[in-house]
Amino acid sequence: MSAEFTSLVTSLAQRARAASLVLATVPTAAKNAALARLADLIDASHAALLAANASDLASPEAAALSAASRDRLTLTTARLNHLAVSVREVIALPDPVGDLLEETTRPNGLHIRKVRVPIGVIGIIYEARPNVTIDCAILCLKSGNASILRGGKECFHTNTALAALITAALTTAGLPADAVQLIPTTDRAALNALLKLDSLIHCIIPRGGESLIRFVAENSTIPVIKHFQGVCFVYVDAAADLAMAEAITVNAKASRPSACNAAEQLLVHVGVAEKFLPTVARALIAKNVQLRCDPASLAILAASDLSTLVAPATASDYTTEFLDTIIAVRVVDSLDTAIATINRDSSNHSDAIVTADEPAARRFLASVDSATVYWNASTRFTDGFEFGYGAEIGISTDRLHARGPMGLRELCTYKFLIEGTGQVRP
Helix, strand or coil: HHHHHHHHHHHHHHHHHHHHHHHCCHHHHHHHHHHHHHHHHHHHHHHHHHHHHHHHHHHHHCCCCCCCHHHHHCCCHHHHHHHHHHHHHHHHHCCCCEEEEEEEEEECEEEEEEEEEEECCCEEEEECCCHHHHHHHHHHEEEEEEEEEEHHHHHHHCCCCCCCHHHHEEEHHHHHHHHHECCCCCCCCHHHHHHHCCCCCCCEEEEEHHHHHHHHHHHHCCCCCCCCCCCEEEECCCCCCCCHHHHHHHHHHCCCCCCCCCCEEEEEEHHHHHHHHHHHHHHHCCCCCCCEECCHHHHEEECCCEEEEEEEECCCHHHCHHHHHHEEEEEEHHHHHHHHHHHHHHHCCCCEEEEECCHHHHHHHHHHHCCEEEEEHHHHHHHCCCCCCCCCCCCCCCCCCCCCCCCCCHHHEEEEEEECCCCCCC
């Protein structure tokens, strides 16, 4: 590990730790002032941000990206408008710092309060996702955390331009500029150094492909909050409204196939498969989605003259995060089989049932072991913005300490405040 990079990253982390101690007690109004200034700067900087993004898109690194990753890298006027809106939504959210979680007075007179406090310093590791620069910075700031951002080389110019706006907003509001820092190199040695600074950094959140997330999880001495994949299911039950099921399936798969909350798997109850599959297949094919089918669904589609437009599935297709216009299709014989299949083959991210049978839906909601489970809605809603968080720091499929889209409260821990009148323990 290069001593130069170790020194650089350690200095960033030391300054972030000092800034985090200031942020922990900063009034909400001061944090909101910095966020308001940032939203205004984003609105005023479209030309510069799009130019920086164009430089990244023209790079050899961007040329090597998959279509899904290139889509995530690309900024547009609409996406910049959305970023500014997300900043303003975070301003409107309640500040979680100081929330009273529990309160009790012990028989000996000790008064104990459990209150929400910032985690401290959070490292964000991400790839071709410039929105992460803003989303993570604003959520960390509002929740009183300092953040260290490390983006990928394919997004370096865009991230640098966005980070400059964040620094300007912090300075204008009188907050420590070190509260949000972008590591000024994409050299892997800097990442390796960052992952070992467990005395200064309290949490790492990786955002990107499975290989990046696994590298971070395997090499970090700092706790990591993560999800490796988004293998999301839609199950169309025997009692489904088939028009609704078609609309949900097409939205979940085709509205943005590169998203981790896009459906990759479709399960259809045998009782409605012959009627539903030809209709949904045509709707998906019209969106350029390729269907990879099990023998039962393939036979149904062959009888509907669709066999030339679909393909047989391989075993690996049933557990794959395609991040593309591909969906795997299976026919199942019962709700129990659907639940068991999802619990075995999904990544515990986002899974949906479409049905008019409330008892079946309630059993599905209770039994599917995923971070977010839907009844009669698209999996595409698994998103901090859609959940009312303004933005998200990431989506966790972990069990500790956060699960699902992570907003302000998930970026906090707690501490106990104890007030006495001279008590000593016997």
